Amino acid sequence: MEQETIQITLPSSKSISNRWLVLDYMSRTGIKIKNISSSNDTQQLGRLLHQLKGGRRHNFDCRDAATVARFMMALLSVTPGSHTLTGSEQLCKRPMEQLIDALRKAGCSIKCTGEEGFLPVKIEGIIPTAQRIQIDCSVSSQYASAILLAAATMPQGGMVELIGAPASEPYIDMTLKVMEQAKVQCVLKGNPPTYYIEHTIPQCDVVSIEKDWSSASYFFEAASLLPGVPVRLPGLQRDSLQGDQVLRDIFDNMGLTVNQADQSVEIRRQGDMAGSIEVDFYNTPDLLPAVAVACAALGIEGHFTGVQNLRFKESNRLQSIAEGLAKLGRTIEVDETTMTIPAGNPFTRESLEGIGAIDSHDDHRIAMAFGALKVLNPSIEVTNPDCVSKSFPDFWKMLDRLTA
DSSP: OOOOOEEOOOOBOHHHHHHHHHHHHHOSSOOEEESOOOSHHHHHHHHHHHHHHHTSOOEEEOTTOHHHHHHHHHHHHTSSEEEEEEOOTTGGGSOOHHHHHHHHHTTOEEEESSSTTSSOEEEEEOOOSOSEEEEEOSSOTHHHHHHHHHHTTSTTOEEEEEESOOTTHHHHHHHHHHHHHTTOOEEEETTTTEEEEOOOOOOOSEEEOOBOHHHHHHHHHHHHTSBTOOEEEETOOTTOSOGGGGHHHHHHHHTEEEEEOSSEEEEEEOSOOOSEEEEEOSSOGGGHHHHHHHHHHHTOEEEEESOGGGGGSSSOHHHHHHHHHHHTTOOOEEOSSEEEEOOOOOOOTTTTTTOOOBOOTTOHHHHHHHHGGGGTOTTOOBSSGGGGGGTOTTHHHHHHHHHO
């Protein structure tokens, strides 16, 4: 009997949703955003932008959302008034130094009230005195995206110069494409690359947000562990704005059958998986947790480069992955820029018995990557499973369709 296809409902892209929320805030007539992300991060950004537009309070709590903090910092810096920006204890450990320095050099007033280079901060919003803003985004592309979006609000526009090799560069491309859709004028010139942004009021009546490729990675992982089970992921676009769509190629190289239609993907494990794989994650770091855990579970040897910035996420993800896999009996090697997963025996239901809860480190991507192993053994647990709400509130509900 043919195995019934299991359909998974993915969340909408929070990265695209967050950019459109900022553009909606900047517009005069408002933008109708359809299929907006239900993630905690996007919902919190919406609340803070509503608060800023209403001018009621000047204390902004980003909770544990780094993207929200970086986007809000740039916006508040060019919004006249006195503001404070803070977040959870976890967020206040996330690096903000390059963004703070760039805004200060442009004439913005930002004072760190705790450790220098980190939240919380006090901001005196002004119109920047320098039109050219130089930003080092080698740690996070969000710094560049935050300034690119904010520059359109400046009366004379702005020039944003990128210094160094941008981390996760596809997210900068995503920002520019979304700005283009909103008719914000932006021209790239010169070397080093400099973006010239005109003062523009964003214009777009309606926009529909596509499904999230980052969130899909955990179901590619799960499907790779379930021979013969077809999984359909509607809403994943062939021509996506998201760099994480390279997920298709990564798992295809691992041996998963991947069929992409215009608006959906179907995946199924048929036949043997690969013996080894090499991937550079510098531009797509959010995919590493699912790929690393999948390789370990399948016994695939993995050689991964460009992993250095994963130390600066919600947790030190290199350490979190290594600790979780060590608990499952797989010792991996991690150095400054690489991770190596040795070949080994595939995980089985029996090998995953009685291991106890795996520490998620309150990191949504670690929780989902190890949580996907429930398709092999439903008794697998992760600590603080609710942390997945940061990006994928219905993750466990969707995973139940596969564990059943």
